[in-house]
Structures are given as structure tokens and as C-alpha cells.
Amino acid sequence: MTQRTVDSSLDVTFDVLGDGYRRRLLVTLSEREPRHATDALDSAENAEARIDVxxxxxxxxxxxxxxxxxxxxxxxxxxxxxxxxxxxxxLLSTDDDDDRL
Known part of the structure; x- marks a missing residue:
């Protein structure tokens, strides 16, 4: 694998993990799958947030x-x-501080 491919992969990973909602969804999927998208949408506070999800x-x-x-x-x-x-x-979910997610 070239350095450019590794860098690109890391960039995508950090971009995806840069949002708290996406991190929480991934942690939830690591615990149990399949999930329904509507389960994830329940945590969205308003219609605009649900559309964003x-x-x-x-x-x-x-x-x-x-x-x-x-x-x-x-x-x-x-x-x-x-x-x-x-x-x-x-690593993120082992910390007791839920604000990291």
C-alpha cells in the first residue's frame, strides 16, 4: 500500500469520526447489529437533524x-x-467521559 493510500484512508477515518453522532452510531453498531436507521434517528432532536442523519x-x-x-x-x-x-x-468508548463520543 502506498503512503498516499494510507494517508487517504486515515483522512477518511478521521473525517468520519470527527462527528459525535457518527461516532456514537459506530459504537452502537460495535455492540449490536443489525440496527434500524430509525433507532438512530430517534436520537435526533428535530426534523432538520433527522434529515441531516x-x-x-x-x-x-x-x-x-x-x-x-x-x-x-x-x-x-x-x-x-x-x-x-x-x-x-x-479506545474512545473505554473512557468514562461520555463527552469524548
């Missing part, structure tokens, strides 16, 4: 390969690259 957060997780999303059944499960991000999720 469906049109920004979930597609970004899918594009990175961390999440698979069946829009017809609304199910979410770990994507083909989920195991690449799992160690970072475990």
Missing part, C-alpha cells in the same frame, strides 16, 4: 465502508471496513 451522516458512513444501509428495510450493519475503525472506537 439520512442525507449526510449515514451516506458518509456508507461511503467510507464502515456501515451498510438497506434503505428499503432501514437496517444498518457493520460495513466491510468496520474492523479498521473498531480499535479507535474501543
Amino acid at each position: 439520512r442525507h449526510r451522516h449515514l451516506p458518509k458512513l456508507v461511503d467510507a465502508g464502515f456501515v451498510e444501509w438497506d434503505r428499503e428495510t432501514d437496517e444498518l450493519w457493520r460495513g466491510k471496513h468496520f474492523d479498521e475503525v473498531r480499535p479507535l472506537l474501543e
Whole structure:
């Protein structure tokens, strides 16, 4: 693997993990799958936030390969690259300070 590919992969990972909602969703998926997208949407505070989840957060997780999303059944499960991000999720979730997530 070239340095450029590694850098690009790290950039994608840190970009995805840069949002608290996406981190919490990935941690939740690490504990149990499949999940329904509507479960994740329940945590969204208003209609605008729910739209943001469906049109920004979930597609970004899918594009990175961390999440698979069946829009017809609304199910979410770990994507083909989920195991690449799992160690970072475990590190973040072992801290008692929930604000890190």
C-alpha cells in the first residue's frame, strides 16, 4: 500500500469520526447489529437533524465502508471496513467521559 493510500484512508477515518453522532452510531453498531436507521434517528432532536442523519451522516458512513444501509428495510450493519475503525472506537468508548463520543 502506498503512503498516499494510507494517508487517504486515515483522512477518511478521521473525517468520519470527527462527528459525535457518527461516532456514537459506530459504537452502537460495535455492540449490536443489525440496527434500524430509525433507532438512530430517534436520537435526533428535530426534523432538520433527522434529515441531516439520512442525507449526510449515514451516506458518509456508507461511503467510507464502515456501515451498510438497506434503505428499503432501514437496517444498518457493520460495513466491510468496520474492523479498521473498531480499535479507535474501543479506545474512545473505554473512557468514562461520555463527552469524548
